[in-house]
Amino acid sequence: MVTTVTSYTDSRNRAYSGQGFDGVVRVSYGSYYGTGVLLYDGLAVLTAAHLFANPISDGASVHFETTAGSQTLSASRVTVLPDYDPIQGNNDLALVWLSGSAPATANRYSLYRSSDEIGQTLTMVGYGLPGTGDSGTLNSYSGSPIRLKASNQFDADAATLKSTLGPAMGWTPTAGTQLVADFDNGSASRDALGRLINRVDTGLGQNEGMIAPGDSGGPAFIKGQVAGIASYIASLSRGNVHPDIDGVINSSFGEIGAWQRVSHYQQWIDQSLRAQYPNAPSKPEQVHKSVVEGNSGTTYGYFLLQFTGVRSDPNQSLSVDYATRDGSAKAGSDYLAVSGTLVLYPGENQAVIPVEIVGDTIPEPDETFYLDVTNPVGGSFGAGVVKLTAMRTIVNDDGGTLV
Ligand SMILES: [Ca+2]
Ligand SMILES: [Ca+2]
Ligand SMILES: [Ca+2]
Ligand SMILES: [Ca+2]
Numbered sequence: 001m002v003t004t005v006t007s008y009t010d011s012r013n014r015a016y017s018g019q020g021f022d023g024v025v026r027v028s029y030g031s032y033y034g035t036g037v038l039l040y041d042g043l044a045v046l047t048a049a050h051l052f053a054n055p056i057s058d059g060a061s062v063h064f065e066t067t068a069g070s071q072t073l074s075a076s077r078v079t080v081l082p083d084y085d086p087i088q089g090n091n092d093l094a095l096v097w098l099s100g101s102a103p104a105t106a107n108r109y110s111l112y113r114s115s116d117e118i119g120q121t122l123t124m125v126g127y128g129l130p131g132t133g134d135s136g137t138l139n140s141y142s143g144s145p146i147r148l149k150a151s152n153q154f155d156a157d158a159a160t161l162k163s164t165l166g167p168a169m170g171w172t173p174t175a176g177t178q179l180v181a182d183f184d185n186g187s188a189s190r191d192a193l194g195r196l197i198n199r200v201d202t203g204l205g206q207n208e209g210m211i212a213p214g215d216s217g218g219p220a221f222i223k224g225q226v227a228g229i230a231s232y233i234a235s236l237s238r239g240n241v242h243p244d245i246d247g248v249i250n251s252s253f254g255e256i257g258a259w260q261r262v263s264h265y266q267q268w269i270d271q272s273l274r275a276q277y278p279n280a281p282s283k284p285e286q287v288h289k290s291v292v293e294g295n296s297g298t299t300y301g302y303f304l305l306q307f308t309g310v311r312s313d314p315n316q317s318l319s320v321d322y323a324t325r326d327g328s329a330k331a332g333s334d335y336l337a338v339s340g341t342l343v344l345y346p347g348e349n350q351a352v353i354p355v356e357i358v359g360d361t362i363p364e365p366d367e368t369f370y371l372d373v374t375n376p377v378g379g380s381f382g383a384g385v386v387k388l389t390a391m392r393t394i395v396n397d398d399g400g401t402l403v
Contacts, residue, residue: 002124002125002126002128002130002148002149002150002209002210002211002212002215003129003130003131003132003133003136003137003150003183003209003210003211003212003251003252004130004131004132004133004148004150004208004209005132005133005150005185005205005206005207005208005209006132006206007130007132008130008131008138008146008148012206012207013130013148013149013150013209014146014147014148014149015125015147015148015149016147017065017066017067018067020107020224021107021125021147021149022064022065022066022067022105022106022107023037023038023102023106023107023108023109024036024037024038024107024125024126024127024147024218024219025037025038025045025062025063025064025065025106026062026063026127026145027045027047027051027060027061027062027063027096027217028060028061028062028063029051029052029053029059029060029061029078030053030059032051033051033127033145033214034047034048034051034127034128034214034215034216034217034218035047035125035126035127035128035214035215035216035217035218035219035230036062036096036217036218037109037217037218037219037226037229038102038106038107038108038109039108039109039110039111039226039269039273040108040109040110040111040273040338040340041108041273041276041277041354042101042102042106042108042298042336042354042356043097043098043101043102043273043276043277043278044095044096044097044098044272044273044276045062045075045095045096045097045098046093046094046095046217046219046226046229046262046269047093047094047095047096047216047217047218047229048092048093048094048216048217048229048230048231048260049080049081049084049086049091049092049093049094050084050086050092050216050231051094051216051217052078052080052094054080056078056080060074060075060078060096061073061074061075062074062075062096062098064102064103064106065147066103066105066106067105068103068104068105071103073098073099073100073102074099075096075097075098075099076097076098076099077096077097078094078095078096078097079094079095079097079272080093080094081093081094081265081268087171088171088172088173088174089158089171089173089178089231089232089258090173090174090177090178091174091177091260092229092231092232092260093229093260093265093268093269094217095269095272095273097276100297101297101298101299101356102298104297104298104336104356104358108336108338108356109219109221109224109225109226110225110226110338110339110340110341111225111226111262111263111266111269111270111340112221112222112223112225112226112227112262112263113225113263113266113341113343114263115176115263115264117154117179117222117227117228117261117263118154118155118156118157118179119153119154119155120153120154120222120227121151121152121153121204121222122151122152122153122154122181122220122221122222122227122228122259123149123150123151123220123221124149124150124151124152124209124211124215124218124219124220124221124230124257125147125148125149125218125219125221126147126148126211126212126214126215126217126218126219126230127145127146127147127148127214127215127218128145128148128211128212128213128214128215128216128218129141129212129213129214130146130148130212131212131250131251131252133183133185133208133209133210133245133252133253134185134245134252134253135246135252136246136248136250136251136252137212137213137250137251145214148209149209150207150208150209150210151204151207151208151209152181152182152183152203152204152208152209152210152220152257153181153201153203153204154179154180154181154220154227154228154259155180155181155182155193155199155201156179156180156193156197156199157173157175157176157178157179157180158173158177158178158179158180158258159172159173159174159175159176159177159178160197161173161180161193161196161197161236161256164196164197164238165196165197165236165238168236168237168238169234169236173258176261176264177260177261177264177265178231178258178259178260178261179220179227179228179258179259179261180193180256180257180258180259181193181210181256181257181259182194182203182243182254182255182256182257183203183208183209183210183251183252183253183254183255183256183257184201184202184203184204184208184253185202185203185208185245185253186202186203186205187202188200188202189243189254190243190245190253190254191203191243192236192243192244192254192255192256193256195238195241195243196236196238196241196243210233210251210252210255210257211230211233211251211257212233212251213251215230216230216231216232217229217230218230220259226262227259227261227262227263228259228260228261228262229259229260229262230257230259231258231259231260232257232258233249233251233255233256233257233258234249234255234256234257234258235247235248235249235254235255236255236256242254243255266343267343267345270343270345270351271345274351274352277300277302277352277354278300279300280300280302280352280354281302281304281352282350283304284304284306287302287303287304288301288302289390289391289392289393290366290392290393290394290395291357291392291393291394291395292395292397293357293358293359293360293394293395293396293397293398294357294359294397295359295360295361295397295398296359296360296361297359298336298356298357298358298359299356299357299359300354300355300356300357301335301354301355301356301357301392301394302352302353302354302355303322303352303353303355303371303390303392304350304351304352304353305320305322305342305344305350305351305352305353305373306349306350307344307349307350307379308349309379309380311346311378311379314346314347315346316346316378317343317344317345317346317378318343318344318376318377318378318379319341319342319343319344319375319376319377319378320341320342320373320374320375320376320377321339321340321341321342321373321374321375322338322339322340322341322342322353322371322372322373322374323337323338323339323340323371323372323374324337324338324339324355324369324370324371324372325369325370325371325372326369326370327367327368327369327370327391328365328367328368328369329367329368329369329394330367331369333358334357334358334367334369334394335355335356335357335358335369335394336355336356336358338353338354338355338356342373353371355369355371355392357394360398361398362398363396363398363399364396364398365396366393366394366395366396367393367394367396368391368392368393368394369391369392369394370389370390370391370392371389371390371392372387372388372389373387373388373389374386374387374388
């Protein structure tokens, strides 16, 4: 992905394995590919809807590059966001469901849930064509796709751009659903959003970058959480204002990129994932407090959070923060640590928090870990209670323990 200020061979632009980007994957479909990002359940890859033909046939696959090497998993299914509109670039999101567990070495990411993205620095990561801001995408590149990264700043809502440009922008983003950033080289003349809508900012120097073909569906992270999904680029003008350095749509300096805004779509994403957890409990009596370890891949242990109060407003969302904590089981080798915010949307009074248990064939004692739940928003845990904790036991299934 990613057209950068300096050459793609510059190590500052590489997203090497082991640097926290091993959950950014290549998504292949037919003869095309894009980028995607592994979500917090270890089973779903969030990407762009426009990678897929309509109707979707089988055959999507997901390629991982992690510290354990390369691995390709087939997708069991693809779910496109309802109301995806390719003409206006709206609702351009899809979920790709893996046919088996993702490599335990692949990072899982949580969603950026606050709507304060504008003005914040983002890190984009993807497998698209390399290139530079001066000359745009390197169309002659014929090597293997490389995972690159760059930074930028979310400058505006795409609908703000439309309201200023009017017919000079040929599509109509829905307000609040797309975020835009421009590719700056430090000069006022190439500051596209500065010149077009007076969002003056001349960029992040050599860290600045822009999405390119093949980056579609790739994540834009804020503070390590998925805030945007790469959707399209544009070369925009207004009157005699032409910020694009070469007047060609090629991810060069002076162009803009747009990302679908994950905070706006979090309910669809969360609820789609919850509906797909394998063998998840729906009642307290179905919760297994012991989970058999398994011998390979990951299996799921579940925690079930229930809200037993009454909402003052039925349209209110409730939330808690959660995080796993080691007991005798250690994060990374025995289970995969998770932390984040769980939202109970209107109409929901319970939800499951999945934790992946790492399978192996090594005899070891039964081991335990914890989930702590804190910071209830919109409800409470009861008078004086600030934290709820539950324990799970990973049951060894490899025999031969010595106690
Ligand atoms: Ca910029
Ligand atoms: Ca700018
Ligand atoms: Ca250009
Ligand atoms: Ca085992």
